Amino acid sequence: MTPTRPVFYISDGTGITAETIGHSLLTQFGDTRFATDRIPFVDTPDKAREAALRIRAAGEAAGVRPIVINSCVDNELYRLLAESGGLMLDIFAPFIEPLERELGQPRTNRVGQAHGMVDFEAYHRRINAMNYALTHDDGMIMDFDDAEIILVGVSRAGKTPTCVYLALHYGICAANYPLTEEDLEADRLPQKLRGHRHKLFGLTIDPVRLQQIRQERRPNSKYSQMDTCRREVAQAEHIFQNERLTVLSTTHTSIEEISSKVLTTLGIHREMF
The missing domain is CATH 3.40.50 (Rossmann fold)
Structure with missing residues (x-):
């Protein structure tokens, strides 16, 4: 070996x-x-x-x-x-x-330029974006006026880590909204999201992978049952299709790839910190 x-x-x-x-x-x-x-x-x-x-x-x-x-x-x-x-x-x-x-000039051998706090305005923008992502996680605050991106999907589809990554690396105010049982049964986007259609991006996931993730979080619950996962994913994807939202599967996609796809699709150009 x-x-x-x-x-x-x-x-x-x-x-x-x-x-x-x-x-x-x-x-x-x-x-x-x-x-x-x-x-x-x-x-x-x-x-x-x-x-x-x-x-x-x-x-x-x-x-x-x-x-x-x-x-x-x-x-x-x-x-x-x-x-x-x-x-x-x-x-x-x-x-x-x-x-x-x-x-036409030599490099300056200065330490900590890539990840040091050399641009205070950019640094504070990143911190503010992180605070925004945390306070607007899982629909805790429904005021999306200041959001640059709103990720939509079923619970545990990868919305939160992607929002945190976008905030930390790009200083983007990203919120996420978990589709509830009521939203899924209604078969359409909730009213609170419709006025922000240009900010929306859908995330989906393979039901088998979703079941594995949910089982780790809430073992042997209805929330983690395979039937629940299959039904919720199918309903969410149907909503995305009806509402003509761009959707990406996170099953085999890294946070970095998800973020890049979201930024490109929504036409957001931001330099990485």
């Missing part, structure tokens, strides 16, 4: 950028098993040496060379990390030199 390959995401900041890019790269090698670890805030030589020892030990224990996906901007820290003997992958290296040539 092929040994599990240790992978380290190393950064002088949060490590989110290194981990995001690194994860995308590793998914291209589905036949290899990886054990990943993130070491953030490696911003001093002592921390770099400590990280290098940790990386080397992991490689010796696994019997294979570790992979180090690095976003440290300080060359000295990079040199110290390389003493780990790991395969060093600098996520900025392929892009910095071409950009320096094109822009």
